[in-house]
Amino acid sequence: MDLAPVYYDVEALRENEFPLSKEFTYLNHASISPLPQRAEKAAHEAITHLANNAFAFWGEQVVPIFNQFLEEGRRYLNASETNEICPITSTSAGLNAVANAIQWREGDQVILCDVEFPSNVYPWLAQERHGVEVKIVPAQHGTLTVELLEREVTSRTRLIAVSAVQFFTGAKANLHALGEFCRQHDILFAVDAIQAIGHMPINVEAMHIDILASGGQKSLMALTGVGLLYVRRSAADKMIPSSIGPNATEDWEFWLHYNPKPLEGAHRFMSGTFNVPGLFTVVESLRLFEELGREHIDAYTTALSTLAIEKLVEKGFTVLTPYASQYHGPIVTFQYAT
Template sequence: MNLEKIRKEFPVTEELIFFDHARVAPLPERVRKVVTEFVDDATRFGTAHYETWMVGIEQARKSFARLINAETDEVAFVKNTSEGLSIVANGLDWKSGDNVVIPDIEFPSNVYPWWNLKRLGVETRMVHAIEGRVLFDDLVKQVDARTRLISISSVECNSGFRCDLNRIGAFCKEKGILFCVDAIQSLGLLPMDVKRDHIDFLSADGHKWMLSVEGLGGFYISREVLEKVYPVTVGWGNMVNAADYMN
């Protein structure tokens, strides 16, 4: 590892000792270069290179899928973590009396989408964290026959506690409960394997450890549960043959 070469990727190190990646990471040179090249291209040539842009998008999609061990058609781009989690919350066929289980130390992105289901009669059950730790036994105590989904952060934002996704995912699979993960605090820093950990849904913005610009994140939905989520936002780009809209 060439530390000096890595430091040159981050001009921020010339001015600061930066410890705030867990909130918003400084952009590396390669990201600045790509963003600048796109803006310059669009400014000078308009949409002349549109097809090239689309190739780049598909390459990014494949890279994101590879990062979490998913298939390319299981991932999509979202503007932030909240949007991905809201796709799940608003797309499932909830029944009055269903419940969702989440820790009580979650960032609002993984709270408000579930609270918003109260109007449908869905209860959000909060698991009390002990000194910032979410214990597995405390989590499962909140589960009953009406639990439809457990949603948790891979790493808790306030404490840095690393949740045992594999154990929780195996429990959910055994009980027929959907498993949703807010991965923003770990993705790009810690390994992520949605297949190994039996994760049904995953959402993460890119502006932390993935070193992306704000407003761009990744969303995963397992093929096994895809048909359970109704698309609540539909546009022309959602279609199989999107460009063939005149027919």
């Protein structure tokens, strides 16, 4: 196959942002990504500022980068408002915060498939102590599909959880179709996006996503210990966080008021302080994705992975990743029997 048109200078990108590519070809983004040079520089400058100007760190660094993080996250996901965006430390932390805040009813049901990474399984399994049934169904085409949901959903189904791109096979979920199904059936739709942000466009409004979490170290190309949580305002305002700190409350500026009423939207999940250097890396990487064009990145990386699948099959490898480009992301998994 011919590669999709390239809308940006790949060689210049490697030269300017990823110096490790001068020495070898890096293929391990599904585990941990290299930082773009601009992200490394921004994080280093933040740390240097703290070392030399600690008295001004909050006003000159923390507040501005926090607001930039909210706006860049909102823009990238097409969220309605910035208070639907919240910094987190990891995908697990984000999904746990939400799972523990939903006001479950005895007999509520969560549905997910049997190839999910544990970060998108354990937070839901933990709700069994509240009488929630977690139904794990065999994957179809390597992921969760509407066809599966049509067979499995009941009147008790409260939430559907899926990875936008599966960590092991690279199978890509049809988020538009799943989101529309959930909207029609009044079911919460939760997405683990750690293998997708940066690789493919995600529009939480068009896809009817209610909850989305992504750690920073994979396709987001940021530091570990930082990430992004989205919770739709209408869903968030019905949740009661199990972990709360002053930054997540209405009276966060009045320390002796002791008013635990949570902030509106996803900001109710900001129970602690922020990984400031990490926020800088998220912001810079999101800006890089916007400069390159999300659709352009998606077309190019999908074309590369499709080409890899073709060549692996030609050489006798067994490819576990779905072949058709609409069914796979940039991850390619294969095996070879000697």
